[in-house]
Each structure stands twice: as structure tokens, then as C-alpha cells.
Amino acid sequence: MTLLTFRFAPSPNGDLHLGHAYSALLNQKLAEAHDGRLLLRIEDIDTTRCTPQFEAGVLADLKWLGLGWEEPVRRQSEHFAEYEAVLDRLIREDLVYPAFMSRSEIRAFIADSEKRGRDWPRDPDGVPLYPPSDKALPVKERKRRIAENEPFAWRLDIDAAVARVGGDLAWTEFTDESLSATRSVEARPRDWGDVIVARRDIPTSYHLAVTVDDALQGVSRVVRGQDLFSATGLQRLLQEFLGLPQPAYFHHRLILGPDGRKLSKSLGDTGLAELREAGASPDDIRRMVGL
Known part of the structure; x- marks a missing residue:
């Protein structure tokens, strides 16, 4: 057993x-x-x-x-090489793209959009979603900017990733501390927009590293705070297109x-x-x- x-x-x-x-x-x-x-x-x-x-x-x-x-x-x-191997796969499969906008550029883009009457969407943590402009850059332009050493982060193309897995995503959530009963929770990864999965100098992010680690370590029960409840939907998406096993979850009360x-x-x-x-x-x- x-x-x-x-x-x-x-x-x-x-x-x-x-x-x-x-x-x-x-x-x-x-x-x-x-x-x-x-x-x-x-x-x-x-x-x-x-x-x-x-x-x-x-x-x-x-x-x-x-x-x-x-x-x-x-x-x-101590395991950046393992995360980098996964990142390289995401790059090869065209599921991520280099995002060059600085925080000030993001703020300016969103402020301009909101001035024109459009409420900018935010993720479950209240952070504005990343603007779509970098996703539309031609490959040649991306390569030129990387070659010129412009700062960038690798962002997940959330629409491409959801399309890749197809169908609905859910996770198994325990209903209380005894872990005696479960319910199925709909995963809503699109709520997060094009999240960062790696930076130029660090080949991973929280979401990517935790997903890879739970699989590599054989974690079958993830018990963590309610503040990470919504993040589970994004991590389920990563598990799905990376072909990783999915743990069952319990998001406990916060102190x-x-x-x-x-x-x-x-x-x-x-x-x-x-x-x-x-x-x-x-x-x-x-x-x-x-x-």
C-alpha cells in the first residue's frame, strides 16, 4: 500500500x-x-x-x-536545473512567451485603458492581469529584444494552455480537517491571466516550482492555507499539460x-x-x- x-x-x-x-x-x-x-x-x-x-x-x-x-x-x-528542464519544454511547446513590460509600463497601460472607460480585470489576489501586447510580438522581435539583454519574464499563455488540455478541470478538496469527506472544485486557471512561470535569472516561479516539487516528491495530500485556494486551479492546469499526478487538497482556516x-x-x-x-x-x- x-x-x-x-x-x-x-x-x-x-x-x-x-x-x-x-x-x-x-x-x-x-x-x-x-x-x-x-x-x-x-x-x-x-x-x-x-x-x-x-x-x-x-x-x-x-x-x-x-x-x-x-x-x-x-x-x-538546489534544483533550478530541474525547473529549467520543465521551462525549456514549455518554451518548445509554445506555451510561454517572453514578457518585457515593466511594472510602471503595466500601470501606465492599464491607467490608459481605464481612462477610456474599461475596467481592467484582476486576478484572485487583486493584481491586474498582464496586458496582451507582448503575446502578439513577432518571434523575430522577441529574439531581438532578448539578444539586446532587455529584462523579461516568461509568462504562461493561459489561453493556449487551457486549449491544450481541453475540457473542464477540477480538483479534489477535503471538506474539513479530518480529511474524511471530499468535494470536487472547479478549477478556474483563466482567472489568473498570463502568470509568470519563470524569470530571466531564475528559471521558475512559485507556481511552477511547487507543481514540479509535489510531483517529484510524491506528495499525495496538500494541506495549506485558505489563501492559496484559488492558486490550486492554476496548479491543476500545470499538472494537466505536464502530465503530472494530482494530489488531493485541503485548504485550512487562517490564523x-x-x-x-x-x-x-x-x-x-x-x-x-x-x-x-x-x-x-x-x-x-x-x-x-x-x-
Whole structure:
């Protein structure tokens, strides 16, 4: 019988907070309940913001919480060649294109469009969709601009990708923390527009790396926050045209701050290390997150 495989996959770009603790402990609880495996993956493709110091802090916090995981830990920054091989395939199959517009150019394009009375569509995170102009560039022009070292990112041609897989896409979603019942959720990858799948200097993105890693690591149960619910539709699309197995998903509740927003490293919410230094115990943390 194949063991169920769970994973916890933090990014070492800040201190872990209570939301991370809940996700990590829930994954451990479910892995133990199902006699499964728990993997730890360090999602450090952002080589500027992710640092060895933050990673050391992540590992120390998880060990203090009592989390156990299988070795070796997978660090995404050590596997760029694997992601690049997948990117090369997407380029060959004409499913991605080089996108040259800077953030200021995107803002100007959208502002001009909205001045003329058109509301610009946004993705589920509220980010404006990428304008269509670069997708229409002739191949010769694309090659010239790349040869002249213009900055660009590789974006997924969402219409071409959806057309390639044909038919409706869905994923299996568990309905509660016990993982005892499921429902089918319609995947809506078009809601994301032409997302970035790689950058010129980093041959991957969050969406591409996480999809490839879950397949390579044999992850069968993805348990992560509700804030990534909509992103699953895009990752299902990538799984489909790359011919990768699809895990079943559970998107758990978020741990909110006193003001009702989700906790965030970037906003400096209280980290686990700070709580530990203030005298909190691992059992205190479990109680604070409802476990």
C-alpha cells in the first residue's frame, strides 16, 4: 500500500508566525493519523529575500514545536536545473512567451485603458492581469529584444494552455480537517491571466516550482492555507499539460491577527521565536492555534 505523503513548505524570508505553526502542526497531526509521511521543503527560489539565517530560524522553530520530518530536506534553490528542464519544454511547446513590460509600463497601460472607460480585470489576489501586447510580438522581435539583454519574464499563455488540455478541470478538496469527506472544485486557471512561470535569472516561479516539487516528491495530500485556494486551479492546469499526478487538497482556516487580517511576515507579526523568548511553550502554541 502506498503511504500518504504530506508536506510543509515554508519560505525562509522572515520569521515563522502562528499561522505557519498551525499549518505545520496540522500536517504533522494528519500524517500521524494516517500513518503517512511528512516532508519538509524549503521554498527559497527568491534568492534575494530568502537567507540562510532565516532558514536556520525556521528549522529551529519547527524543532522547538516538536515537528519531525523525513530527511533530506528539499531546498528549491538546489534544483533550478530541474525547473529549467520543465521551462525549456514549455518554451518548445509554445506555451510561454517572453514578457518585457515593466511594472510602471503595466500601470501606465492599464491607467490608459481605464481612462477610456474599461475596467481592467484582476486576478484572485487583486493584481491586474498582464496586458496582451507582448503575446502578439513577432518571434523575430522577441529574439531581438532578448539578444539586446532587455529584462523579461516568461509568462504562461493561459489561453493556449487551457486549449491544450481541453475540457473542464477540477480538483479534489477535503471538506474539513479530518480529511474524511471530499468535494470536487472547479478549477478556474483563466482567472489568473498570463502568470509568470519563470524569470530571466531564475528559471521558475512559485507556481511552477511547487507543481514540479509535489510531483517529484510524491506528495499525495496538500494541506495549506485558505489563501492559496484559488492558486490550486492554476496548479491543476500545470499538472494537466505536464502530465503530472494530482494530489488531493485541503485548504485550512487562517490564523488571524487581532485586527482580523491574516498574519504576515512582511507586516512584522509576532514570530514564534519572539513568543518562545517571552516564555511560551510548544503546548501554549498548540492552544493558541486551536490544536
